Amino acid sequence: MLDVQSFAAGQWIAPDSGAREIASAITGDVIAQAGTSALDVQAMLGYARDVGGPALRKLTFHDRARMLKAVAMYLMERKQVLYDLSYDTGATLSDHKIDVDGGIGTMLVFASKGRREMPDGHVFLDGPPEQLGRTGAFMGRHICTPLQGVAVHINAFNFAVWGMLEKLAPTLLAGVPAIVKPATATCYVTEACVRMMLESGLLPEGSLQLVSGGLGDMLDHLGCQDAVAFTGSADTALKLRANPVLLENSVRFASEQDSLNASVLGTDVTPDTPEFELFVKEVQREMTAKAGQKCTAIRRIMVPDALIEPVIEALKGRLSKIAVGDPRLEDTRMGALVSASQKQDVLEKASLIQAEAEIVSGNMDEFTVKGADKNKGAFVPPMLFHCADPDAAVRVHDTEAFGPVSTIMPYRDLPHAIDLLNKGKGSLVASVITNNSDVAREITLGSATFHGRLYFNNRTSMAEATGHGAPLPHMVHGGPGRAGGGEELGGIRGVMHYMQRTAVQGSPDILSAISDQWVPGASEITHKDHPFTRTFNEVGLGETFNSPSREITLEDIETFAHFTGDTFYAHMDDEAAKANPFFPGRVAHGYLLLSFAAGLFVQPDPGPVLANTGLDNLRFMAPVAAGDSIRVRLTVKHKTPRNDEYGEVRWHVTLYNQDDAVAAEYELLTMNAYG
Structure with missing residues (x-):
């Protein structure tokens, strides 16, 4: 022992x-x-x-x-x-x-x-900085730190x-x-x-x-x-x-x-569609996996009136093939409940359900157990009930037999199905098998607030779908009402449950020091060497490069337009551009400005910058016309190690025009070798 x-x-x-x-x-x-x-x-x-x-x-x-x-x-x-x-x-x-x-x-x-998705640091940042004063000298930011x-x-x-x-x-x-x-x-x-x-x-x-x-x-x-x-x-x-x-x-x-999870067969499904067989398979699997001892198992099965009998017959056929027995045997498909007390509890709950529903599969007196004594072990068969009048039923919607027990019931139309779904008063998951997007939308709008997860599946997604009863770490797991009102998993959302969100306020320099991320308005650091010649370890937060200016000519605009095929009227038709409330006349392409910006700040020789992997949060703030000029400020905003060879440097890039007005702003991502 x-x-x-x-x-x-x-x-x-x-x-x-x-x-x-x-x-x-x-x-x-x-x-x-x-x-x-x-x-x-x-x-x-x-x-x-x-x-x-x-x-x-x-x-x-x-x-x-x-x-x-x-x-x-x-x-x-x-x-x-x-x-x-x-x-x-x-x-x-x-x-x-x-x-x-x-x-x-x-x-x-x-x-x-x-x-x-998290920094290589001790503070998690929840959202961007907020400017709290007129000049940007007083800022705020939400941070998260461990309890x-x-x-x-x-x-x-x-x-x-x-x-x-x-x-x-x-x-x-x-x-x-x-x-x-x-x-x-x-x-x-x-x-x-x-x-x-x-x-x-x-x-x-x-x-x-x-x-x-x-x-x-x-x-x-x-x-x-x-x-x-x-x-x-x-x-x-x-x-x-x-x-x-x-x-x-x-x-x-x-x-x-506890959760009275449900599965709905869509009104668009007929017995000859792939969704019908998919529905029956999902229900059978969720009734019998872990002998039904899953918080996400299907407890209520909702089917259009006309399909009740076909679905019952199909489910009975599949459930009859489930071999119950010693789980160590290769051909056993469903083992035992966890204990004798759990078996007793399941049977007591099933008897409450049976007061409102007819048992159509899984009689305790008729099932056999392979390789074990069913009276000594905690074995029960998959038990399927049919509730012909779910509107009058009470126990069907509030009693969870935590085992291989489920109840099938008819619905008249989608509003009726939604009403039945919501009678569970909060569940971890509800599934809908449908190939009709309008059905999915109507059920979502009518029922989403009663469920922690809505799982839709059909012929398109069935090959990749993970199943009604599978909580995934990427998505939240929990539910309102009788499901507990909590959430777990959900990626980084799950981590936040064990951290405190705090609003931090102060100058840009103070926020930069706390967050380990440069905040616009904070002190800038200049270095005699171009930052692209310095390794990941050598460049520091706030390190800044200011480029020389470049004038934008009409020839530049037209050459770019013809070369790229982007002959949008704002770049090529002065009269039409002036009629647009955003432009004074013909203006440079936004992507022309980005290209010229790269030419202004790039260091062309081989060095620690290995690749430009993209840009984030691009905004064009002010138009640039022929005869205007631009310059670039490039600042190290954040650094994140990625593997043993290189890390990601996030650069804050600002394009200014000749009047020092911001023309564009974005974040550039590069992979830099370690030093």
Whole structure:
């Protein structure tokens, strides 16, 4: 039997007399025990705040992103161990891949986004500077910095690895240490994963701790710099959220909880279209993957009146082919629920649904289990109900049987479908299978505010679509109302949950120093050498090159027009140009000005500038006519390392005319070799 330990304040602590037994979902035999009354929660919180937090905050966002990637690759090489342990949770190999591979993949996405979308520094900038005074001497900017506390992650039983890593990745990327508390039923898998991460030596001391068993009174000791992220039932979320200490100290509390997710078959679909088969496949997969123990699983199936019978028959056919049994067997397609208590809960909830709906597939008395005793293991069949009158139903729309249970119901028209969707009072995801864009738009406008994610799929996207039930790290995962009102993932949005947004005000020089990014109006630095002759390491923020002037002639304008084919009237017809409110007469092309600007600031010899990779935020501010002249100011705005050979330099470029008025402004991106 496994003794599932906790990792607290740098020490592994074994379970004690207060431990809870954990049974195999397959056999019902006790395989592990977890829980201890000896945890010093004050010491754990102090260890995270005083040791883990400072160590993480010393690292830049890029350092932490590289750390995440290294940890993910370390786990990838050892995932078979996690697979082998996970069978006793009732999960099949394909379920393991959702959990283990999905969690590792999520870490890799956050690692990549951290390098590409965050600075190699300690301050994340949220939006551009704001000019708060008339001359620009007083500016403001929103910045984000890591919370100086600890994140307490309370996870559900159904995803022992992904559930931890999808919270842990953005937390560590933000620079905040975490205390992870998995559900006891599957904590032995989580403990193995945490051991791997700690044994890798890749995480700073104090950045990760584990509670196997109960949290004790840990939440009673949290403050304004701490955060709680919870996944589980609505009842438990309400109890935790109501903790007086959390309320008094305004502790951040994010919740992802019960959800009556739904899938709608569009009014445009007929049995002979690709969307019909796609719909049936999606529903069957979401009912049976992880034995329906997914927070995103389809609980309600909405179908046009005329297609109820064809869809029921098609679903019954697919569900009848699902082999339920020991998940270690190659031909098993659905394993067991996680525990006997979970089986009892699912059956109790299914009986509530059955009071309003007829069971059409999945009778408990008739299904068989391959390779295991269905009475000892936590096995149930995929259970499909049909609710003929969803408008009169109540339990169908408010009862989640957290297993392979779903209810099909008819709708009359799209407004009716929207009304049924919204009866769930908030879900993590609703899907719509349709090849009609107008159907998608109407459902979006009528129902988007009730769902954290809307997933549309059809013949065009089906080959690449990831599925109704797959939260992706790029997109937010959460939902309003009974789904908890929280958000996780969503790329860098997920990182922001563990940072404080602060409005910083001051002079351009002060904002530049705080943000590690040159702000227009801040001091400029000149150097005797052209900045393009200086390496990435040598050029500094604010380093500025001022070019000589160049006159723009009518011949320049006409030559450019004929050479490029851009003979727009504003450049070629003086009378027509004067009739335009933007131009005094014929003017130079904007792209002619950019080309001449490059000629004014470029240094042509081979050097550390390897490539011009583009420009951002281009604006043409004032027209330039024949006889006018332009000059360029080129300033190093920001520097970002990209790999071991070169980094990106972002230059602020301003074009002035002969009257020192700004004619154009943009940001130039170059890749510069290191020195």
